[in-house]
Structures are given as structure tokens and as C-alpha cells.
Amino acid sequence: MQVAIQGPWSPLLGRLTLSAIPYTNPILVGTFAVAALIALVVAGAVLYYKKLGYLWREWLTTVDHKKIGVMYIIVGLVMFFRAFVDGLMMRTQQAMAIGPHSPGVLGAQHGYLPPFHFDQVYSAHGTIMILFAATPLLTGLTNVVVPLQIGARDMAFPYMNALSLWLTTAGAILVMLSLFVGDFSSAGWVGLIPLTELPYSPGVGVDYWMWAIQISSIGTTLNAINMIVTIIKMRAPGMGWFRVPVFTWTTLSTNIIGLTAFPILGVVLALLGADRYLGTHFFTAGNGGNLMLYTNMFWIWGHPEVYFLVLPAFGIFSEIIPTFSEKPLFGYTTMVAATFAIAGISWAVWLHHFFTMGAGADVNGFFSIATMLVGIPTGVKVFNWMFTLYRGRLTFTTPMLWALAGLFLLLVGGITGMMLAIPAINYTVHNSVFVIAHFHCMVLLVAAAIFAGVVYWFPKVFGFQLDEKNGLMFFWSFITATAIVFTAMFALGFQGETRRLDYIFNPAWRPMLWTEEAGMMLYLVSIFYFLRMLYVSLRDRVPVASDPWGTARTLEFLTHSPVPFYNFAVTPQVNARDELAWRREHGLDKAQPEAFEPIHMPSNTGVPIIIGMLSLTLGFGLIWRIWWMAGFSLLAIIIAVIIRSFDKNLGYELKPEEVAAMERNLATASIIAEQPARTPLTEAEAH
Amino acid sequence: MSAPHSNPLEHPEVRQASTWRYLAGFAATIVLMQAALTVTLRQHLPYTEYTLTIAGLALASLLAQAALFFGLDISRAQIWKSVSLVLTVPLFILSVGLTVWMFHSLMQRTMIMPQNMAQPTMLQ
Ligand code: HEM
Numbered sequence A: 001m002q003v004a005i006q007g008p009w010s011p012l013l014g015r016l017t018l019s020a021i022p023y024t025n026p027i028l029v030g031t032f033a034v035a036a037l038i039a040l041v042v043a044g045a046v047l048y049y050k051k052l053g054y055l056w057r058e059w060l061t062t063v064d065h066k067k068i069g070v071m072y073i074i075v076g077l078v079m080f081f082r083a084f085v086d087g088l089m090m091r092t093q094q095a096m097a098i099g100p101h102s103p104g105v106l107g108a109q110h111g112y113l114p115p116f117h118f119d120q121v122y123s124a125h126g127t128i129m130i131l132f133a134a135t136p137l138l139t140g141l142t143n144v145v146v147p148l149q150i151g152a153r154d155m156a157f158p159y160m161n162a163l164s165l166w167l168t169t170a171g172a173i174l175v176m177l178s179l180f181v182g183d184f185s186s187a188g189w190v191g192l193i194p195l196t197e198l199p200y201s202p203g204v205g206v207d208y209w210m211w212a213i214q215i216s217s218i219g220t221t222l223n224a225i226n227m228i229v230t231i232i233k234m235r236a237p238g239m240g241w242f243r244v245p246v247f248t249w250t251t252l253s254t255n256i257i258g259l260t261a262f263p264i265l266g267v268v269l270a271l272l273g274a275d276r277y278l279g280t281h282f283f284t285a286g287n288g289g290n291l292m293l294y295t296n297m298f299w300i301w302g303h304p305e306v307y308f309l310v311l312p313a314f315g316i317f318s319e320i321i322p323t324f325s326e327k328p329l330f331g332y333t334t335m336v337a338a339t340f341a342i343a344g345i346s347w348a349v350w351l352h353h354f355f356t357m358g359a360g361a362d363v364n365g366f367f368s369i370a371t372m373l374v375g376i377p378t379g380v381k382v383f384n385w386m387f388t389l390y391r392g393r394l395t396f397t398t399p400m401l402w403a404l405a406g407l408f409l410l411l412v413g414g415i416t417g418m419m420l421a422i423p424a425i426n427y428t429v430h431n432s433v434f435v436i437a438h439f440h441c442m443v444l445l446v447a448a449a450i451f452a453g454v455v456y457w458f459p460k461v462f463g464f465q466l467d468e469k470n471g472l473m474f475f476w477s478f479i480t481a482t483a484i485v486f487t488a489m490f491a492l493g494f495q496g497e498t499r500r501l502d503y504i505f506n507p508a509w510r511p512m513l514w515t516e517e518a519g520m521m522l523y524l525v526s527i528f529y530f531l532r533m534l535y536v537s538l539r540d541r542v543p544v545a546s547d548p549w550g551t552a553r554t555l556e557f558l559t560h561s562p563v564p565f566y567n568f569a570v571t572p573q574v575n576a577r578d579e580l581a582w583r584r585e586h587g588l589d590k591a592q593p594e595a596f597e598p599i600h601m602p603s604n605t606g607v608p609i610i611i612g613m614l615s616l617t618l619g620f621g622l623i624w625r626i627w628w629m630a631g632f633s634l635l636a637i638i639i640a641v642i643i644r645s646f647d648k649n650l651g652y653e654l655k656p657e658e659v660a661a662m663e664r665n666l667a668t669a670s671i672i673a674e675q676p677a678r679t680p681l682t683e684a685e686a687h
Numbered sequence B: 001m002s003a004p005h006s007n008p009l010e011h012p013e014v015r016q017a018s019t020w021r022y023l024a025g026f027a028a029t030i031v032l033m034q035a036a037l038t039v040t041l042r043q044h045l046p047y048t049e050y051t052l053t054i055a056g057l058a059l060a061s062l063l064a065q066a067a068l069f070f071g072l073d074i075s076r077a078q079i080w081k082s083v084s085l086v087l088t089v090p091l092f093i094l095s096v097g098l099t100v101w102m103f104h105s106l107m108q109r110t111m112i113m114p115q116n117m118a119q120p121t122m123l124q
């Protein structure tokens, strides 16, 4: 049943041969050298400071939602940087390869990237930014914040939480691996069909793309289940639905989208896999296949996915704007209703990504109107934020600036989205860089929210603030760069530049392309300030109070900074929607519990990371068609799951004396502190 | 988290689980999926009957999984999950219904066939 493939294949190594290693490509060899150097330095430092045991016990095997969240964010930032470099490479190629007389270097006719490589760069850029940067960054933030915000000890399923992280990481590693072993897909992040079919993409690139997404999206789906259950079942006593913080509400709606939409992505990629591996004809042109069915199913997931990204961003704004306006959020109920309205409508608009397919005016009209309806709840949200700001006592800290900049990006992105939602306009600008500029306003809004959230909650987790001075420089350089690059890109879109060009045939576009390149240089400056912000903050480590901002309103700022690993020494009783603000008003925010109770905590386990790494080898085996490797990995995963289900570990208990001691000396309870080995509860103790 | 909850075997839905239902669910799903594959490979049904047949088989296997494999019913322990599953039905109607509509419209506009030709079959 298996299809014939081009090129050599051996039972031992599958399609893998020495020619898969791009040792003749100077860019990739250089990248490899840098990556290997960084890996050596990190590994050397870990061994030199004898931190290997600590790393394994406290981080790699952890089930603590805060540590898992932090690791999600680290993975996201690394991938963000990688995909930024991809973006820089594309901008540079387009700045060089203009007109028939432009020179070419490194084997390219024009510029420095041959089309084959350029295509992989844009495909990797989009895939990574959406699925391996923005998604893990947001998942990380929700992981850290939501349990704290609802007064829970951890997520509902701590073990599954770790599993989600390692599945996402396995996918990210696969994408990175494609740099040095084989190629990546050339078919764009959306998987342009029929280009992804075997006859048109006979190499392993599409397989890398497909399996990396498949594995990581299982992680995302599991995380969605976890989040939904946590929010529904684990809220502190007194937190009825109308007292749930807005960020938690948006997380809930986001993960409902995640849970319902990601399986469709899994199915459509599995069908594509059946075409590529088993010779079926779901999406081929002819033989009963219909390639538009792929596009259709991809976007049934794809459009909800963009709201999967933007709703948590809205939630972050809804936390930050009230804090730095010193006012409760205006229109809480309408905010929550708008969140769910957006999530609901996002299920009925997906055809706007392929208006030009040729469906009738009735169909296009329906989807056009449905798309525009999204503007109503979005408008409600914007006005709520505006009324929160109105006559507030505003302080322009970096989180606040990121949030306000995000509102501007939302405005531009939203209005251009409305333009694109009109089929008559869409026919002229579809597949032009106007679309790229539209959605970059949106996804950069998400990036702005992520930076806002990271700066806002960082002191909570680590107990010291990120340096404001460098943070401001980072903000201004990043936002100015965004304005330069994407204003120019809108202009180019109107001039008719199509997307994904490795060669620019029209020299009239040169000024705008060079403007974009200048903006990219400014992004480089912003990265410098970001790193300096981290460096200065880590060096100075100015300790902060439990509420570092002084005006925060929600529950997570009630517990200490840094957060003890058990979150709250005593589960708080919730009295109001903005619990901390309520306690401040009633002079209760500094009150300390008198007596402690035993705290039951889950034990760490190595099973999630083992399953994660086995899914990496499973993916690798499937990509290179090394059947023994794929088979053994799958078998080992099943065995690991069975072993785990017979594991009788019931977690451990912190005695009240221990809690009291740690509350007096918080450094011993922070998430970077090493914990002594604790014996798990016995069956008898648990009953 | 109070301690007794940590014993998974005491959760009511675990107490309700039964081995024969797992096995029956597994077997039913395999048989129904295999039937759908066979019908597809044989290609002897006319287009409309064929579509209805595999849609029916898909529905039956969904029900077999929900009722037998996952043991969803209206008991106190499971009603919550059953209701959640039912709540996804509108999404099915939206996504499948709108898809059918858009591809029907696409077919009429791009696959224009002479009047006397037979109904489109799977192979077109
Ligand atoms: C006001 C709401 C929005 C409207 C009306 C809107 C409308 C549209 C339309 C009509 C397109 C298709 C353009 C084309 O290909 O011809 C599009 C593309 C896109 N939008 Fe939006 N959009 C909105 C919000 C968002 C948000 C919130 C995000 C992400 C966070 C987003 C991300 C994207 C992406 C990624 C694409 C292009 C995907 C691709 O072809 O590669 N949009 N948008």
C-alpha cells in the first residue's frame, strides 16, 4: 500500500543519506557552528556548576505549572528569534534581488538565496511564528498566570501539563533539525496544495512540516483540555463565574477554540499524510481528489487559530489597562460576552481566506457579512478599554505602553481586515503583501501583548522586576520598527507586490523595500535592548513586594513574589471581582494567615519528557521513512503510558511547620530554589 | 486537593467503566471503519447512496465510541461530558453544512457539464 518514493532507501537509514547534510551551504554551516557553540557553552556551564542534577530534578521532570510555563516561554522566545532571522533573511533577499541587473552571490541568480532556499525560509517563518513561537508563548503565560489568578495550587492535570510542554518542544526540535538534516517544506505555512503532494514535493520538507505540526498540536490540544478543566473545577472558594478575572475568561474561550479546532488540523494533516505515504487521493488534482478540500479544512482550523492567538492578548490588555488606570475594567460583562461572541463567530468565517476560489456570490456574501460581524464585539472591547482609560490615573510603565501600542495595531489591523472581508476588494489584493501587512498588525499586537504580559508578571514569578529603562528602549525601537516595516508593506501591497517573491521584477518598489530593510535593522536594535534588559535585571535583582506595581487588582498579586511553589500558603477566600483591590480598600491586603494546613502536592516525574523525546524519534522515523525507528518509538510510548498508569505515586504532603518555615524564608520556596527530596504519601496516609 | 481524590480508582466514572464495553467499542469502531473503507474501495454505489452510506457509518462509529468506548451516558458522573459532546453539534452543522454549501456552489460554477451527462460520480 505504501507509495514509491524517489531516490535511495535502505531499511536501516530509510531515506537518510550523507547528501541530506547541507555541509556545502555556507549559511547553514555557519548556523550550525553558532548553534553548536551555544549548545556547548550551555552544556559546559551546566556541568561546570554541577547543575545537571538540579536541572533534571527541578525543571525537566517538573509538574509545577509555573516552571512549565516558564519553559514554554523559553522555547517560544528561542523559536521567535529563529523565525525573526528567517524574516530578516527574506527582507534582505528582497532588498538585494531587484531587477534583472541585480547581482547574485552564494549560488543565487539574484540576491543571495536561490528560490528553493527562499521558499523554505518563508515556510519556516510562518509555521514557527504561529505554531512554535506565539502559541507556546501564550500557552506559557496562561500556564503561569491562570492557576494563580483563580487561587488554585496547580493545573487540574499536572502530569498532562508537562506532557503537553514536551510534545510542543519535540515539534519545535523537529523544525530546527530540518536546518541541518534534510530540508524544510517550500509550500508556505498554510501548506499550499497540491504543492505539498508527493509528486510536487518529493523530498522530506513537507514531512518535516507536517509531523512537527502534528506532534506539537497534540500537545496544544491536551493543554486546552487541561486549561478548561482547571478553570471550571479549580477556582478558589467564593470565585463565582462573575468574579472570574477577564484574562481567565479569555483563556477559557481560547482553549475551547483550541479543543474544538486543533483536531481538524490533525485530521487534515493526517489525510495529507495518507496521500503522501499510502497513495490515497484526498487532495490530489484528479483521481477523485479535490484540492480545495484541503484549503477548506485547513482554514476551518486556521481562522479559529488566529483567534486562539488574539483572545489571550485581549485578556492581557484587560488586566494591564485597569491596573495602570487605577480603575476597574469598564463593562466587565460585555467584555466577557464579546469574548465568547468573537470565539463563536470565528467558526463561521473561514472562507474569507479563499474568496477567490470561485464560489458563488451568495456564498462569498455570506462569509463576507459573517466576517464583518466580528467587528461588533471587537469594537465593544475597544470602547471598554477606552472608557477604562478615560479619566483614569494613568501610569505609563512598559506593560501599559505595550498594551496601548497594541490598541493602535488592533485598529489598523482590524480596519484592513474589514477591507479584506469585502470580496470585491479581496479579489484585487488577495495574495498581495497587503494581506501580509494586515495580519502582521494583528500578530504583532499579539507579540505586544506577550511582551506586556511577560514584563507585567515577571516580577511575580521571579521576585524581581525587569529593568524599566532598557525595557522602554526595547519598546520604542520595536514599535518604531513595526511602524516602518508595515507602513511600507501596506504601500507595496497597493502597488501590487504579491507575497512570497524571491525576485523583485519591478524596480519601482525599491524605495519601499529598502525602507522595510531599514526597519529590520531597527528590530535588531530592539533585540539588543531586550537582551540588555534581561542582563541588567538579572544582575541587579531588585526585590519587589507581593504587588510589584502597587495598583494590581487580581488574585495572583496577593501571594508573595517570588511565588512559592505551592502558590498560596492558605487557599484564599474570594470576596469580590477584583479581589486584591477589594482587600486593599478594606485594609486586608497585608493580612497574613494565622495557621497553616498540610498542602498536598504532586511528585515530579520523568515520564513526560521521555514520551516527548520518543515522539521526536517517532517523527524523525516517519519523516525519513525509517520504519524500525518509528515502530519502536511508538511501541515505547505505549509502554511508557502503561507503566505510568500503574505508578502508585500519590504525591507528597507539606507539613504545616514546613509551610510556616518557608513563608518566613521565601527564598527557600521560590521556583528557582532546590527542594529536598520528599517521600511520597503511602496509601494509608492518603485515606 | 483533598487526599482521597488522588486515588483515580475511586472516581465515579472509573467505577462505572467496564472491560466488555471497552472491547465492544473497539471492535465496533474497527468493523464500522473497515466497512466504510470497503465501500469506498469497491466503488459500486451511485454517488448519492455512497455519500449517505459512509456518512451513516461515520455517525454509527462516532456513537459507538461515545457510548461504548468512553461510556458516555446520562448518569451523574457522565452527564457533564455527554452534554459537552452534544454542545459541539452546532460546530459540526456549521462546518460541514457550510462546506457542503460552498462546494456545491463551486461545483455548479466551475464544473459545468453538458445536460445529458450522468450525475457526477466519485471519480470526477
Ligand atoms: C477584525 C477582524 C479581522 C478581519 C475582518 C480579518 C480579515 C481577514 C481576511 C479577509 C483575510 C484574507 C485575506 C486574503 O488572503 O485575501 C485575512 C488574512 C489573515 N488574517 Fe485576518 N482578519 C481579522 C483579524 C485577524 C486576527 C485577529 C488575526 C491574528 C491574530 C488575523 C490573522 C490573519 C492571518 C494570519 C491571515 C493570512 C493568512 C495567510 O494567508 O497566510 N486576522 N484576515
Ligand SMILES: [Cu+2]
Residues within 6 Å of the ligand: A302, A303, A306, A349, A350, A352, A353
Ligand atoms: Cu481569517
